[in-house]
Amino acid sequence: MPTGFPTRALAILLLILLPAPLVIVVGASFSPRALLEFPPPGFSWRWYLEFLSTPAWLTAFGVSAAIALASAVLTTLAALGAALALQDAPSRLRAAAETAILAPLLFPHAALGIGFLGWLILAEMNGTGWGILIAHLVLCAPFAYRPIAVSLAQIDRSLPEAATILGAGPGQTFWRITLPLLQPGIAASLLFGFIISFDEVTVSMFLVGPEVTTLPVTIYARLNDSADPVVAAISSILILLTAGLVLLMDRLVGLRIFVDVEEEGRRPAA
Protein backbone atom coordinates (compact mmCIF):
# COMPACT_ATOMS: atom_id res chain seq x y z
CA MET A 1 0.00 0.00 0.00
CA PRO A 2 2.49 2.64 -1.08
CA THR A 3 0.97 6.10 -1.49
CA GLY A 4 -0.40 5.40 -4.95
CA PHE A 5 -3.69 6.68 -6.29
CA PRO A 6 -6.05 4.38 -4.30
CA THR A 7 -4.41 5.28 -0.99
CA ARG A 8 -4.54 8.97 -1.77
CA ALA A 9 -8.16 8.82 -2.93
CA LEU A 10 -9.24 6.97 0.23
CA ALA A 11 -7.28 9.36 2.43
CA ILE A 12 -8.83 12.43 0.82
CA LEU A 13 -12.29 10.89 1.11
CA LEU A 14 -11.72 10.29 4.83
CA LEU A 15 -10.36 13.79 5.30
CA ILE A 16 -13.67 15.03 3.89
CA LEU A 17 -15.82 12.60 5.90
CA LEU A 18 -14.15 13.26 9.27
CA PRO A 19 -15.27 16.88 9.56
CA ALA A 20 -18.45 16.37 7.47
CA PRO A 21 -20.93 15.69 10.33
CA LEU A 22 -19.63 18.81 12.08
CA VAL A 23 -20.10 20.95 8.98
CA ILE A 24 -23.67 19.65 8.73
CA VAL A 25 -24.36 20.56 12.36
CA VAL A 26 -23.03 24.09 11.88
CA GLY A 27 -25.09 24.47 8.70
CA ALA A 28 -28.28 23.19 10.32
CA SER A 29 -27.86 25.59 13.25
CA PHE A 30 -28.68 28.57 11.01
CA SER A 31 -32.05 27.18 10.01
CA PRO A 32 -34.90 29.67 10.61
CA ARG A 33 -37.36 26.78 11.06
CA ALA A 34 -37.78 24.46 14.02
CA LEU A 35 -36.68 21.46 11.99
CA LEU A 36 -33.11 20.28 11.54
CA GLU A 37 -32.41 20.72 7.86
CA PHE A 38 -29.29 20.76 5.75
CA PRO A 39 -28.78 22.78 3.70
CA PRO A 40 -30.79 25.20 5.87
CA PRO A 41 -33.83 26.72 4.11
CA GLY A 42 -32.72 30.22 5.08
CA PHE A 43 -30.40 32.00 7.45
CA SER A 44 -31.12 33.17 10.97
CA TRP A 45 -29.47 33.58 14.36
CA ARG A 46 -32.74 32.49 16.00
CA TRP A 47 -31.35 29.41 17.75
CA TYR A 48 -28.22 31.19 18.96
CA LEU A 49 -30.45 33.83 20.53
CA GLU A 50 -32.52 31.09 22.15
CA PHE A 51 -29.34 29.56 23.60
CA LEU A 52 -28.27 32.95 24.96
CA SER A 53 -31.67 33.56 26.53
CA THR A 54 -32.04 30.17 28.23
CA PRO A 55 -30.54 30.28 31.75
CA ALA A 56 -30.24 26.47 31.99
CA TRP A 57 -27.99 26.32 28.92
CA LEU A 58 -25.87 29.24 30.06
CA THR A 59 -25.44 27.76 33.53
CA ALA A 60 -24.36 24.41 32.07
CA PHE A 61 -21.90 26.25 29.84
CA GLY A 62 -20.50 28.12 32.83
CA VAL A 63 -20.19 24.96 34.94
CA SER A 64 -18.37 23.16 32.12
CA ALA A 65 -16.02 26.07 31.54
CA ALA A 66 -15.21 26.44 35.25
CA ILE A 67 -14.58 22.70 35.72
CA ALA A 68 -12.48 22.56 32.54
CA LEU A 69 -10.37 25.53 33.63
CA ALA A 70 -9.82 24.06 37.09
CA SER A 71 -9.02 20.63 35.63
CA ALA A 72 -6.49 22.09 33.21
CA VAL A 73 -4.64 24.14 35.80
CA LEU A 74 -4.70 21.60 38.64
CA THR A 75 -3.70 18.56 36.55
CA THR A 76 -0.91 20.56 34.92
CA LEU A 77 0.47 21.49 38.35
CA ALA A 78 0.16 17.89 39.58
CA ALA A 79 1.81 16.59 36.41
CA LEU A 80 4.63 19.12 36.64
CA GLY A 81 5.31 18.06 40.22
CA ALA A 82 5.18 14.39 39.33
CA ALA A 83 7.46 14.77 36.29
CA LEU A 84 10.06 16.68 38.35
CA ALA A 85 9.84 14.19 41.21
CA LEU A 86 10.34 11.23 38.85
CA GLN A 87 13.05 12.86 36.74
CA ASP A 88 16.00 11.37 38.58
CA ALA A 89 14.15 8.57 40.35
CA PRO A 90 15.44 4.99 40.01
CA SER A 91 14.06 3.55 36.78
CA ARG A 92 11.92 0.87 38.42
CA LEU A 93 10.26 3.33 40.77
CA ARG A 94 9.71 5.67 37.86
CA ALA A 95 8.18 2.93 35.70
CA ALA A 96 5.83 1.90 38.52
CA ALA A 97 4.74 5.50 39.16
CA GLU A 98 4.16 6.13 35.45
CA THR A 99 2.07 2.99 35.14
CA ALA A 100 -0.08 4.28 38.01
CA ILE A 101 -0.41 7.75 36.44
CA LEU A 102 -1.36 6.33 33.03
CA ALA A 103 -3.66 3.60 34.44
CA PRO A 104 -6.94 5.50 33.85
CA LEU A 105 -6.25 5.14 30.11
CA LEU A 106 -6.66 1.37 30.44
CA PHE A 107 -10.14 1.38 31.96
CA PRO A 108 -13.41 1.73 30.07
CA HIS A 109 -15.08 4.99 30.98
CA ALA A 110 -18.49 3.47 31.62
CA ALA A 111 -16.96 1.32 34.39
CA LEU A 112 -15.02 4.27 35.81
CA GLY A 113 -18.23 6.30 35.93
CA ILE A 114 -19.87 3.69 38.17
CA GLY A 115 -16.69 3.44 40.25
CA PHE A 116 -16.66 7.18 40.93
CA LEU A 117 -20.39 7.28 41.56
CA GLY A 118 -20.01 4.57 44.23
CA TRP A 119 -17.63 6.44 46.51
CA LEU A 120 -18.93 9.91 45.71
CA ILE A 121 -22.35 8.83 47.00
CA LEU A 122 -20.72 7.69 50.25
CA ALA A 123 -18.87 11.01 50.46
CA GLU A 124 -22.14 12.82 49.63
CA MET A 125 -20.49 14.47 46.67
CA ASN A 126 -22.52 12.97 43.82
CA GLY A 127 -24.37 15.57 41.81
CA THR A 128 -21.93 18.31 42.85
CA GLY A 129 -19.35 20.21 40.86
CA TRP A 130 -16.63 18.87 43.19
CA GLY A 131 -17.44 15.27 42.35
CA ILE A 132 -17.32 15.98 38.61
CA LEU A 133 -14.08 17.93 39.05
CA ILE A 134 -12.39 15.05 40.91
CA ALA A 135 -13.34 12.61 38.15
CA HIS A 136 -12.11 14.99 35.46
CA LEU A 137 -8.81 15.53 37.27
CA VAL A 138 -8.21 11.77 37.27
CA LEU A 139 -9.16 11.44 33.59
CA CYS A 140 -6.97 14.38 32.52
CA ALA A 141 -3.89 13.39 34.57
CA PRO A 142 -2.35 11.03 31.94
CA PHE A 143 -2.82 13.65 29.22
CA ALA A 144 -1.17 16.29 31.38
CA TYR A 145 1.72 14.10 32.48
CA ARG A 146 2.81 12.83 29.08
CA PRO A 147 3.56 16.13 27.29
CA ILE A 148 5.31 17.54 30.36
CA ALA A 149 7.41 14.39 30.84
CA VAL A 150 8.29 14.43 27.12
CA SER A 151 9.30 18.10 27.33
CA LEU A 152 11.35 17.47 30.45
CA ALA A 153 13.18 14.57 28.84
CA GLN A 154 14.04 16.74 25.84
CA ILE A 155 15.79 19.40 27.95
CA ASP A 156 19.54 19.33 27.52
CA ARG A 157 20.74 18.52 31.04
CA SER A 158 23.85 20.62 30.61
CA LEU A 159 21.74 23.80 30.63
CA PRO A 160 20.56 23.60 34.26
CA GLU A 161 24.04 22.36 35.19
CA ALA A 162 25.60 25.38 33.52
CA ALA A 163 23.25 27.64 35.48
CA THR A 164 24.26 25.97 38.73
CA ILE A 165 27.96 26.25 37.92
CA LEU A 166 27.49 29.94 37.11
CA GLY A 167 26.15 30.39 40.63
CA ALA A 168 22.34 30.10 40.31
CA GLY A 169 20.49 28.55 43.25
CA PRO A 170 18.10 25.61 42.66
CA GLY A 171 15.09 27.98 42.70
CA GLN A 172 16.66 30.34 40.20
CA THR A 173 17.67 27.45 37.94
CA PHE A 174 14.12 26.13 37.99
CA TRP A 175 12.33 29.44 37.35
CA ARG A 176 14.77 30.85 34.78
CA ILE A 177 15.97 27.74 32.95
CA THR A 178 13.83 24.62 33.42
CA LEU A 179 10.36 26.21 33.48
CA PRO A 180 10.83 28.31 30.30
CA LEU A 181 12.16 25.23 28.50
CA LEU A 182 9.08 23.27 29.61
CA GLN A 183 6.68 25.77 28.04
CA PRO A 184 5.58 23.61 25.07
CA GLY A 185 4.76 20.69 27.37
CA ILE A 186 2.92 22.91 29.83
CA ALA A 187 0.92 24.60 27.05
CA ALA A 188 -0.03 21.21 25.61
CA SER A 189 -1.01 19.93 29.06
CA LEU A 190 -3.22 22.96 29.75
CA LEU A 191 -4.98 22.71 26.39
CA PHE A 192 -5.40 18.94 26.64
CA GLY A 193 -6.83 19.27 30.13
CA PHE A 194 -9.28 21.97 29.15
CA ILE A 195 -10.52 20.19 26.03
CA ILE A 196 -10.83 16.75 27.61
CA SER A 197 -12.69 18.05 30.63
CA PHE A 198 -14.92 20.40 28.63
CA ASP A 199 -15.96 17.57 26.26
CA GLU A 200 -16.18 14.70 28.73
CA VAL A 201 -19.57 13.04 28.86
CA THR A 202 -19.35 9.28 29.48
CA VAL A 203 -18.14 9.53 33.09
CA SER A 204 -19.83 12.86 33.83
CA MET A 205 -23.30 11.56 32.94
CA PHE A 206 -23.18 9.34 36.03
CA LEU A 207 -22.05 12.15 38.31
CA VAL A 208 -24.31 15.08 37.42
CA GLY A 209 -27.36 15.89 39.54
CA PRO A 210 -30.47 18.05 39.41
CA GLU A 211 -28.50 21.10 40.55
CA VAL A 212 -25.20 20.75 38.74
CA THR A 213 -24.78 19.45 35.23
CA THR A 214 -22.27 19.99 32.44
CA LEU A 215 -22.89 21.21 28.92
CA PRO A 216 -22.18 17.93 27.05
CA VAL A 217 -24.45 16.02 29.45
CA THR A 218 -27.20 18.61 28.95
CA ILE A 219 -26.82 18.28 25.19
CA TYR A 220 -27.02 14.51 25.53
CA ALA A 221 -30.18 14.71 27.64
CA ARG A 222 -31.77 17.06 25.13
CA LEU A 223 -30.85 14.80 22.18
CA ASN A 224 -32.52 11.89 23.95
CA ASP A 225 -35.83 13.79 23.82
CA SER A 226 -35.67 15.70 20.60
CA ALA A 227 -32.94 16.89 18.29
CA ASP A 228 -33.70 20.52 17.51
CA PRO A 229 -31.73 23.43 16.04
CA VAL A 230 -30.93 24.93 19.46
CA VAL A 231 -28.73 21.90 20.11
CA ALA A 232 -27.14 22.50 16.72
CA ALA A 233 -26.41 26.10 17.71
CA ILE A 234 -24.77 25.07 20.98
CA SER A 235 -22.86 22.30 19.21
CA SER A 236 -21.63 24.83 16.68
CA ILE A 237 -20.29 27.01 19.49
CA LEU A 238 -18.46 23.98 20.90
CA ILE A 239 -17.07 23.12 17.45
CA LEU A 240 -15.85 26.68 16.98
CA LEU A 241 -14.28 26.71 20.45
CA THR A 242 -12.47 23.42 19.80
CA ALA A 243 -11.26 24.50 16.37
CA GLY A 244 -9.96 27.72 17.93
CA LEU A 245 -8.07 25.77 20.60
CA VAL A 246 -6.57 23.44 17.95
CA LEU A 247 -5.33 26.44 15.95
CA LEU A 248 -3.96 27.97 19.16
CA MET A 249 -2.16 24.70 19.88
CA ASP A 250 -0.80 24.71 16.33
CA ARG A 251 0.58 28.21 16.88
CA LEU A 252 1.94 27.64 20.38
CA VAL A 253 3.49 24.18 20.22
CA GLY A 254 2.69 22.69 16.80
CA LEU A 255 0.28 19.83 16.18
CA ARG A 256 3.17 17.38 16.04
CA ILE A 257 2.99 17.19 19.85
CA PHE A 258 -0.18 15.07 19.55
CA VAL A 259 1.76 12.51 17.54
CA ASP A 260 4.94 12.62 19.63
CA VAL A 261 3.06 12.30 22.89
CA GLU A 262 1.30 9.22 21.55
CA GLU A 263 4.54 7.40 20.81
CA GLU A 264 6.36 8.43 24.00
CA GLY A 265 3.31 7.66 26.06
CA ARG A 266 3.03 4.07 24.97
CA ARG A 267 6.67 3.23 25.45
CA PRO A 268 6.82 2.79 29.22
CA ALA A 269 3.46 1.03 29.20
CA ALA A 270 4.64 -1.55 26.67
Place this chain on the structure above:
Amino acid sequence: MSGRRLLLFAPMGLLIAAFTLSVAGLLWSSLSHGGPALYAELLMDAGIQRVLWRTVWIAVVTTAISALLGYPLALFLARSPNRNLWLILVISPWLVSIVVRTFGWMVLLGNRGVINNALRNWGLLDAPIRMLFTPTAVLIGLVHVFLPFMVIAILSSLLMQDRKLEEAGRILGGTRWQTFTRVTLPLSMPGVIGGCSLVLLMATGAIVTPLLLGGLRDRMLGTQIYSEIFQIYNFDRATAMAVLLLVTALVLVAPLRLLEARIRHRLEGV
Protein backbone atom coordinates in the same frame (compact mmCIF):
# COMPACT_ATOMS: atom_id res chain seq x y z
CA MET B 1 12.35 9.02 47.69
CA SER B 2 13.53 12.14 49.44
CA GLY B 3 11.09 14.39 51.28
CA ARG B 4 11.16 17.09 48.61
CA ARG B 5 10.41 14.59 45.91
CA LEU B 6 7.57 13.06 47.89
CA LEU B 7 6.07 16.53 48.31
CA LEU B 8 6.32 17.22 44.57
CA PHE B 9 4.64 13.93 43.80
CA ALA B 10 1.90 14.33 46.43
CA PRO B 11 -0.80 16.02 44.25
CA MET B 12 -0.45 13.34 41.57
CA GLY B 13 -0.47 10.77 44.39
CA LEU B 14 -3.88 12.09 45.45
CA LEU B 15 -5.22 11.64 41.92
CA ILE B 16 -3.85 8.10 41.79
CA ALA B 17 -5.57 7.49 45.13
CA ALA B 18 -8.89 8.82 43.79
CA PHE B 19 -8.61 6.52 40.80
CA THR B 20 -7.65 3.50 42.92
CA LEU B 21 -10.55 4.22 45.26
CA SER B 22 -12.97 4.14 42.32
CA VAL B 23 -11.76 0.84 40.94
CA ALA B 24 -11.33 -0.81 44.34
CA GLY B 25 -14.71 0.53 45.47
CA LEU B 26 -16.34 -0.88 42.35
CA LEU B 27 -14.88 -4.34 42.94
CA TRP B 28 -15.61 -4.27 46.65
CA SER B 29 -19.21 -3.15 46.35
CA SER B 30 -19.96 -5.64 43.59
CA LEU B 31 -18.69 -8.47 45.81
CA SER B 32 -20.32 -7.30 49.02
CA HIS B 33 -23.76 -6.39 47.61
CA GLY B 34 -24.46 -8.85 44.85
CA GLY B 35 -21.64 -11.33 45.15
CA PRO B 36 -21.17 -14.42 43.00
CA ALA B 37 -24.93 -15.08 42.94
CA LEU B 38 -25.59 -11.83 41.11
CA TYR B 39 -22.83 -12.56 38.59
CA ALA B 40 -24.24 -16.03 37.99
CA GLU B 41 -27.69 -14.51 37.50
CA LEU B 42 -26.34 -11.97 35.02
CA LEU B 43 -24.33 -14.47 33.03
CA MET B 44 -27.28 -16.89 32.78
CA ASP B 45 -29.62 -14.13 31.64
CA ALA B 46 -30.18 -14.59 27.88
CA GLY B 47 -30.74 -10.83 27.45
CA ILE B 48 -27.41 -9.99 29.07
CA GLN B 49 -25.66 -12.68 27.04
CA ARG B 50 -26.93 -11.02 23.87
CA VAL B 51 -25.79 -7.61 25.11
CA LEU B 52 -22.36 -9.03 25.95
CA TRP B 53 -22.03 -10.68 22.55
CA ARG B 54 -23.22 -7.54 20.73
CA THR B 55 -20.71 -5.43 22.69
CA VAL B 56 -17.86 -7.73 21.69
CA TRP B 57 -18.69 -7.92 18.00
CA ILE B 58 -19.44 -4.24 17.61
CA ALA B 59 -16.18 -3.34 19.39
CA VAL B 60 -14.13 -5.80 17.31
CA VAL B 61 -15.67 -4.75 13.98
CA THR B 62 -15.28 -1.05 14.87
CA THR B 63 -11.60 -1.69 15.63
CA ALA B 64 -11.02 -3.64 12.41
CA ILE B 65 -12.69 -1.01 10.20
CA SER B 66 -10.80 1.78 11.98
CA ALA B 67 -7.49 -0.01 11.35
CA LEU B 68 -8.29 -0.71 7.68
CA LEU B 69 -9.33 2.91 7.04
CA GLY B 70 -6.83 4.47 9.43
CA TYR B 71 -3.71 2.91 7.93
CA PRO B 72 -3.99 4.43 4.43
CA LEU B 73 -4.89 7.79 5.95
CA ALA B 74 -1.92 7.67 8.34
CA LEU B 75 0.39 6.66 5.48
CA PHE B 76 -0.91 9.53 3.38
CA LEU B 77 -0.34 11.97 6.27
CA ALA B 78 3.15 10.61 6.94
CA ARG B 79 4.20 11.17 3.33
CA SER B 80 2.34 14.41 2.64
CA PRO B 81 4.31 17.66 2.52
CA ASN B 82 1.20 19.48 3.84
CA ARG B 83 0.89 17.23 6.85
CA ASN B 84 0.16 20.01 9.29
CA LEU B 85 -2.80 21.25 7.28
CA TRP B 86 -4.31 17.76 7.01
CA LEU B 87 -3.64 17.11 10.69
CA ILE B 88 -5.98 19.98 11.55
CA LEU B 89 -8.75 18.10 9.73
CA VAL B 90 -8.04 14.96 11.77
CA ILE B 91 -7.40 16.55 15.16
CA SER B 92 -10.25 19.10 15.21
CA PRO B 93 -13.05 16.51 14.85
CA TRP B 94 -11.15 14.27 17.29
CA LEU B 95 -11.29 16.90 20.02
CA VAL B 96 -14.94 17.87 19.53
CA SER B 97 -17.18 16.25 22.14
CA ILE B 98 -18.49 12.77 21.32
CA VAL B 99 -22.05 14.04 21.88
CA VAL B 100 -21.68 16.68 19.20
CA ARG B 101 -20.14 14.29 16.67
CA THR B 102 -22.83 11.70 17.31
CA PHE B 103 -25.46 14.42 16.92
CA GLY B 104 -24.01 15.13 13.45
CA TRP B 105 -24.71 11.53 12.47
CA MET B 106 -28.26 11.76 13.86
CA VAL B 107 -28.84 14.71 11.51
CA LEU B 108 -27.33 12.77 8.61
CA LEU B 109 -28.94 9.36 9.16
CA GLY B 110 -32.42 10.21 10.47
CA ASN B 111 -35.61 9.32 8.61
CA ARG B 112 -35.96 12.96 7.67
CA GLY B 113 -32.21 13.41 7.75
CA VAL B 114 -29.82 14.79 5.16
CA ILE B 115 -29.16 11.50 3.35
CA ASN B 116 -32.78 10.38 3.13
CA ASN B 117 -33.93 13.84 2.03
CA ALA B 118 -31.29 14.05 -0.65
CA LEU B 119 -32.15 10.61 -2.01
CA ARG B 120 -35.86 11.50 -2.06
CA ASN B 121 -35.27 14.87 -3.73
CA TRP B 122 -33.33 13.16 -6.46
CA GLY B 123 -36.23 10.77 -6.95
CA LEU B 124 -34.21 7.73 -5.94
CA LEU B 125 -36.48 6.80 -3.04
CA ASP B 126 -40.19 6.78 -2.24
CA ALA B 127 -40.05 5.95 1.44
CA PRO B 128 -37.12 6.77 3.71
CA ILE B 129 -34.59 4.01 4.43
CA ARG B 130 -34.31 3.31 8.11
CA MET B 131 -30.70 4.01 9.04
CA LEU B 132 -30.86 5.54 12.51
CA PHE B 133 -31.36 3.08 15.40
CA THR B 134 -29.63 0.21 13.60
CA PRO B 135 -26.34 -1.55 14.44
CA THR B 136 -24.95 -0.11 11.19
CA ALA B 137 -25.56 3.42 12.48
CA VAL B 138 -23.74 2.53 15.72
CA LEU B 139 -20.80 1.15 13.73
CA ILE B 140 -20.60 4.25 11.53
CA GLY B 141 -20.72 6.53 14.55
CA LEU B 142 -18.14 4.56 16.54
CA VAL B 143 -15.72 4.36 13.61
CA HIS B 144 -16.06 8.10 13.08
CA VAL B 145 -15.50 8.82 16.76
CA PHE B 146 -12.47 6.54 17.16
CA LEU B 147 -10.77 6.73 13.75
CA PRO B 148 -8.59 9.74 14.74
CA PHE B 149 -7.14 7.76 17.69
CA MET B 150 -6.09 5.02 15.28
CA VAL B 151 -4.67 7.47 12.74
CA ILE B 152 -2.59 9.30 15.36
CA ALA B 153 -1.24 6.01 16.79
CA ILE B 154 -0.24 4.65 13.36
CA LEU B 155 1.11 8.02 12.21
CA SER B 156 3.35 8.28 15.25
CA SER B 157 4.95 4.94 14.52
CA LEU B 158 5.31 5.74 10.79
CA LEU B 159 7.06 8.99 11.62
CA MET B 160 9.42 7.20 14.01
CA GLN B 161 10.68 4.99 11.20
CA ASP B 162 14.04 5.56 9.62
CA ARG B 163 13.20 6.33 5.98
CA LYS B 164 16.63 4.97 5.01
CA LEU B 165 15.36 1.44 5.61
CA GLU B 166 12.69 1.95 2.95
CA GLU B 167 15.24 3.39 0.55
CA ALA B 168 17.48 0.42 1.18
CA GLY B 169 14.59 -1.89 0.36
CA ARG B 170 14.04 -0.12 -2.95
CA ILE B 171 17.75 0.02 -3.83
CA LEU B 172 18.10 -3.68 -3.14
CA GLY B 173 15.52 -4.30 -5.86
CA GLY B 174 12.25 -4.53 -3.91
CA THR B 175 9.15 -3.27 -5.70
CA ARG B 176 7.16 -0.52 -3.99
CA TRP B 177 4.65 -3.08 -2.80
CA GLN B 178 7.36 -5.46 -1.51
CA THR B 179 9.07 -2.61 0.30
CA PHE B 180 5.77 -1.73 1.91
CA THR B 181 4.82 -5.25 3.02
CA ARG B 182 8.32 -6.26 4.15
CA VAL B 183 9.69 -3.01 5.59
CA THR B 184 7.18 -0.22 6.23
CA LEU B 185 4.23 -2.29 7.46
CA PRO B 186 6.15 -4.52 9.92
CA LEU B 187 7.96 -1.50 11.36
CA SER B 188 4.65 0.28 11.95
CA MET B 189 2.93 -2.69 13.62
CA PRO B 190 3.45 -1.36 17.17
CA GLY B 191 1.40 1.69 16.19
CA VAL B 192 -1.30 -0.41 14.54
CA ILE B 193 -1.63 -2.71 17.53
CA GLY B 194 -1.42 0.16 19.99
CA GLY B 195 -4.18 1.96 18.10
CA CYS B 196 -6.26 -1.23 17.97
CA SER B 197 -6.05 -1.80 21.72
CA LEU B 198 -7.03 1.82 22.38
CA VAL B 199 -10.04 1.72 20.03
CA LEU B 200 -11.11 -1.71 21.25
CA LEU B 201 -11.06 -0.52 24.85
CA MET B 202 -13.03 2.65 24.14
CA ALA B 203 -15.54 0.97 21.84
CA THR B 204 -16.23 -1.71 24.47
CA GLY B 205 -17.09 0.95 27.05
CA ALA B 206 -18.95 3.38 24.76
CA ILE B 207 -22.29 4.71 25.99
CA VAL B 208 -23.28 7.90 24.21
CA THR B 209 -22.88 6.83 20.59
CA PRO B 210 -24.67 3.46 20.93
CA LEU B 211 -27.50 5.10 22.91
CA LEU B 212 -28.11 7.93 20.47
CA LEU B 213 -27.56 6.02 17.22
CA GLY B 214 -28.64 2.52 18.28
CA GLY B 215 -31.53 3.34 20.54
CA LEU B 216 -32.57 1.30 23.54
CA ARG B 217 -33.33 -1.91 21.67
CA ASP B 218 -29.86 -2.94 20.49
CA ARG B 219 -27.99 -2.35 23.70
CA MET B 220 -24.30 -2.58 24.42
CA LEU B 221 -22.85 -3.13 27.90
CA GLY B 222 -22.28 0.60 28.45
CA THR B 223 -25.84 1.50 27.54
CA GLN B 224 -27.17 -1.38 29.63
CA ILE B 225 -25.29 -0.05 32.67
CA TYR B 226 -26.67 3.41 31.98
CA SER B 227 -30.25 2.22 31.86
CA GLU B 228 -29.84 0.02 34.97
CA ILE B 229 -28.89 3.16 36.88
CA PHE B 230 -31.19 5.76 35.38
CA GLN B 231 -34.25 3.77 34.35
CA ILE B 232 -34.34 0.73 36.60
CA TYR B 233 -32.46 2.28 39.56
CA ASN B 234 -30.68 -0.99 40.27
CA PHE B 235 -27.28 0.07 41.52
CA ASP B 236 -26.10 -3.45 42.40
CA ARG B 237 -26.79 -4.82 38.94
CA ALA B 238 -25.13 -1.77 37.35
CA THR B 239 -22.06 -2.30 39.54
CA ALA B 240 -21.80 -5.98 38.64
CA MET B 241 -22.18 -5.10 34.98
CA ALA B 242 -19.47 -2.45 35.25
CA VAL B 243 -17.15 -5.17 36.59
CA LEU B 244 -18.25 -7.42 33.73
CA LEU B 245 -17.40 -4.59 31.32
CA LEU B 246 -13.99 -4.13 32.96
CA VAL B 247 -13.21 -7.83 32.62
CA THR B 248 -14.48 -8.00 29.02
CA ALA B 249 -12.33 -5.01 28.04
CA LEU B 250 -9.25 -6.47 29.73
CA VAL B 251 -9.77 -9.90 28.14
CA LEU B 252 -10.13 -8.31 24.69
CA VAL B 253 -7.21 -5.93 25.03
CA ALA B 254 -4.69 -8.11 26.93
CA PRO B 255 -3.61 -10.24 23.92
CA LEU B 256 -3.04 -7.09 21.86
CA ARG B 257 -0.92 -5.56 24.62
CA LEU B 258 1.21 -8.70 24.88
CA LEU B 259 1.61 -8.79 21.11
CA GLU B 260 2.62 -5.13 21.05
CA ALA B 261 5.23 -5.65 23.75
CA ARG B 262 6.68 -8.64 21.88
CA ILE B 263 6.84 -6.82 18.56
CA ARG B 264 8.45 -3.79 20.14
CA HIS B 265 10.97 -6.00 21.86
CA ARG B 266 11.82 -7.69 18.57
CA LEU B 267 12.05 -4.44 16.62
CA GLU B 268 14.24 -2.80 19.23
CA GLY B 269 16.46 -5.86 19.38
CA VAL B 270 17.42 -5.41 15.71
